[in-house]
Amino acid sequence: xxxxxxxxxxxxxxxVMVTYxxxxxxxxxxxTFDSTDGDVRGWVSEAIRTGGVPGITxxxxxxxxxxxxxxxxxxxxxxxxxxxxxxxxxxxG
Amino acid sequence: xxxxxxxxxxxxxIEAGVVVDKGDKPMVWHHPDGANGGxxxxxxxxxxxxxxxxxxxxxxxxxxxxxxxxxxxxHSHPGDMYEPSWTDITTFAVLESELCTRYDWWIxxxxxxxxxxxxxxxxxxxxxxxxxxxxxxxxxLRARSRRTQTTA
Numbered sequence: 001x002x003x004x005x006x007x008x009x010x011x012x013x014x015x016v017m018v019t020y021x022x023x024x025x026x027x028x029x030x031x032t033f034d035s036t037d038g039d040v041r042g043w044v045s046e047a048i049r050t051g052g053v054p055g056i057t058x059x060x061x062x063x064x065x066x067x068x069x070x071x072x073x074x075x076x077x078x079x080x081x082x083x084x085x086x087x088x089x090x091x092x093g
Numbered sequence: 094x095x096x097x098x099x100x101x102x103x104x105x106x107i108e109a110g111v112v113v114d115k116g117d118k119p120m121v122w123h124h125p126d127g128a129n130g131g132x133x134x135x136x137x138x139x140x141x142x143x144x145x146x147x148x149x150x151x152x153x154x155x156x157x158x159x160x161x162x163x164x165x166x167x168h169s170h171p172g173d174m175y176e177p178s179w180t181d182i183t184t185f186a187v188l189e190s191e192l193c194t195r196y197d198w199w200i201x202x203x204x205x206x207x208x209x210x211x212x213x214x215x216x217x218x219x220x221x222x223x224x225x226x227x228x229x230x231x232x233x234l235r236a237r238s239r240r241t242q243t244t245a
Contacts, residue, residue, distance in 0.1 A: 019157070021193055066187035068135060070150060088187040090152045091135035092110065092168045093180035 014071070014082035018044055018053050020062070025055035033082040037069040044086055106130045109237045110168035111230060112155060113197075117164065119230045122237060125149050130171050132180075156188060165197030167206075167230070169238040175200050175207040176221055185209065186216045199224075201234050 009015060009030055016027035027047055031040065041064045044053070051058030064086065072083040110123035110133055125148025127134045135149035156163065168181075177185070177200060185198050189211065198209040198219075206227045212220040 019191070021191060022160075066183050087150070087153050088191045089135045089184055090149050090156070090188065091180055091184055092108065092133040093131060093178040 009081035011082075014084045016040065016044065016084045016086070018048070018056060018086055020048055020053075020056050021059070023056045025053040027053060031084065033071065033084070035084075040069050040084060040086065041065075041067060106169075106171050106238055108133045108169050108171075109234060110152075110166060111234050111237075112152075112159075112166050113164050113199075113228070113230065114162050115164045117228060117230075119233070120159065120163065121152075121155055123148060123152050123166075123168070124237070125152070133168055156192060160192040160194055163194075163196065165199065167199035167201055167228070167234055169201045169234055171202075173202045173204055175202050175205050175223060177209050177219065181209075182217050182219055185211070185219060190216065199228065199231075201231050201238075203235070206231050 012032055012034075013030040014033040014035075016031055018025050018027060027044060029043075031043065045062050045064050047053045048056055048059055048062040048064075066089050067086050068089045070085045070087065072079075072085065074080050074082060107128050107130060109128065112120040112123070114120045123133065125133055125135075128148075133149075177198070181198070181200075185196070189195055195211055200207045200209065206224045208222045208224055209219050210222075212218050
C-alpha cells in the first residue's frame with residue numbers, strides 16, 4: 001500500500017523515481033519496497049494521469065504496460081533509502 | 094585445469110545489438126547477460142550495490158542520454174527471420190514514445206537486413222523493408238552474434 005512520505009524513509013519503504021516522455025519526477029508518496037511491479041505501474045499511472053508527479057506533465061492517456069521496474073537497495077554513504085525506478089523496456093526477441 | 098575437447102566446440106548463434114548514430118557509425122554494442130539465440134532479455138530488475146548494471150538498463154540509459162544523436166538500433170535474428178517479433182514492436186513503440194523521437198530499427202539475419210520504421214496510424218503500426226545494400230556494420234553484428242560454446 002502507498003504510505004505517506006515521512007522525513008526519513010523507513011527500511012521497508014522506497015522512493016519512486018519516474019521518467020516519462022523526457023520529464024523527471026518523484027512520486028510524492030513512498031511505497032513498500034517489495035510492492036509488485038503491477039502495483040507500482042498502477043500507482044505511477046494514476047499519478048501521471050492526474051498530474052500527481054511534480055515535474056511531469058499530466059497525461060490522461062498514459063500507458064505503462066511496456067515499462068519495467070528496477071529496484072535499488074540503499075548504498076551506504078551515497079543513498080540511505082531504497083529506490084524504485086520505472087523505465088521503458090529494452091527487450092528484443 | 095579443465096580440459097576441453099576442441100571437437101566439442103562449435104559456434105552458436107546468440108542475439109546481439111548495436112546502437113547506430115546519424116552518421117551510420119556504431120555507437121555501442123549490446124550483449125546483455127542472458128542473451129540467447131532468440132532473445133535479448135530485460136530481466137535484471139534488482140541491482141545489488143556491488144553489482145554493475147545489467148546490459149538492458151545500460152542500454153536504456155544510453156538511449157536516454159544520447160537520444161538526439163541516435164539514428165536507430167539494430168539487432169540480429171537467427172536464420173533468415175527478418176520480420177520483427179511482437180516483443181520487438183512493443184519495444185520500438187515504447188522507446189519512441191518515451192523519447193518523443195522516431196528511430197530506424199534494423200534486423201540482421203544470416204543473409205539479409207531489414208529496416209523497420211513506424212508508419213502509423215496506430216502506435217504499433219510498423220513497415221518492414223528488405224534492404225538491397227547492407228549497412229557497413231552488419232557484418233560485425235553477425236560476427237558478434239556467433240560465439241563458441243561447448244556442445245552437450
